[in-house]
Amino acid sequence: MDEQLQTLAYAKKTAIELAVQFGPKLLVALLILVAGYYVGRWVGRLTDSMLAKLGLDEPLRVLLVRIVRILVLGLFFIMALQNLGVQLLPLIAGLGVAGAGVALAMQGVLGNLAAGLTILFTRPFHMGEYISIAEEEGMVEDIKLFHTVLSHPDRSRIVIPNRKIVGEILHNFGTLRQLDVVVNVAYNTDIPQALAAIRDLLAAHPKILQEPEPFIRVLALADSSVQIAIRPWTTAVDFYATAGDVTQAVLETFRDRGITIPFPQREVRLLGAA
Template sequence: MDEQLQTLAYAKKTAIELAVQFGPKLLVALLILVAGYYVGRWVGKLVDSMLAKLGLDEPLRVLLVRIVRILVLGLFLIMALQNLGVQLLPLIAGLGVAGAGIALAMQGVLGNLAAGLTILFTRPFHVGEYISIVDEEGTVEDIKLFNTVLSHPDRSRIVIPNRKIVGEILHNFGTLRQLDVIVNVAYDTDIRQALATIQDLLRAHPKILQEPEPFIRVLALTDSSVQIAIRPWTATADFYVTGGEVTQAVLETFRERGIQIPFPQREVRLLGPA
């Protein structure tokens, strides 16, 4: 019983000595870390405001702000460790060895990270633009460090790892797309009237842009009709809907104005004795 009491007394004495010796240092270190957190937030907001005035894209701003906050917090962490009397050189060496092992095990993740940084700094596309890459296409919804998110016209979302994007052929349609509607008219049609009719309905359509100017031209002469190409511009978000609306408007307007849309015809002659 006496031995247990002595052990408890020794443990209590040791705890008090440690608290007296390291307690103030731990408290100061904790205060340094708390100060670093708030200073990092303040500096991050300041940097974000400056980058916004420079016109940088939001994904790149977010990345740079995070880096600044981590650097500020890391600086305060070093100050806290020094206050506790921690030797930093052995710690840095150990972190270097551990970092090499982690990097080897996370090659794919780091590859996506490097590709994400490349995309953010070279900016081959922006949020809101319509792109086609790696047999996928859609409107860029978000550009992250590890992947890029596309919004498909069927309302699904496509997540592409960034390392699959860098180095591939990318088709960037931008925020505008050009429709490609082909309509056939009979050979006895007044072509000027048909072209003017198409021009009128394109001007009246709310989703058709007048700049760039719509392309309306005779495209080809087929066996049974004259082909007219209708290629107006519209916003990427309206591309699929507008294509159907223009086709329907052409059909209805041609019927109203008596412009014939022919179907293929073949003349068959039977040769033989009368």
């Protein structure tokens, strides 16, 4: 019984000595970390306002602000460790060895990270633009460090790893897209009249842009018809709906004005009949 009491008394004495010795240092270290958190937020807001004045894109600004905050917090964390008397050189060496192992185990993730940084700094596309990449296409909805999110016209979302984007052929349509509608008319059609009818219906459509100017030209002389190319511009958001609207409007306008859209025809002659 006396031995147990002595053990408890010794443990209590040791705890008090440790609290007296390290308690103030631990409290100061916690205060340093709290101060680092608030200083990091303040420096982050200041950095964000400066980068906004430079006209940088939001994803790049967010990345740089996060890096600044992490650096500030890391500086205060080192100060807190020094206050506790931690030897930093062995700690840094251990972190370096662990970091090398993690890098080998996460090559794919780090590849996406490197590609994401490349996208953010080179800016081959921006949010809100319509792109085609890696056999996928859609509106750029978000650009992350590890992946890029596209919104598809069918209301689905496409998530592409950034390493699949960097180094590939990218088709960036921007915020505008050009329709490609081809209509056939009979050879006896008054071509200027047909072109004028197309211009009128395009000018009346609310989603067709007049600048850039719509491209309306005779495209080819086919076997049984004259092909006319109709290539106006619209926003990327309205592309698919407007393509259908223009095709329907052309059909209705040609019917109203008596312009014939011929069926495929082929003339067959029989020679040497008995």
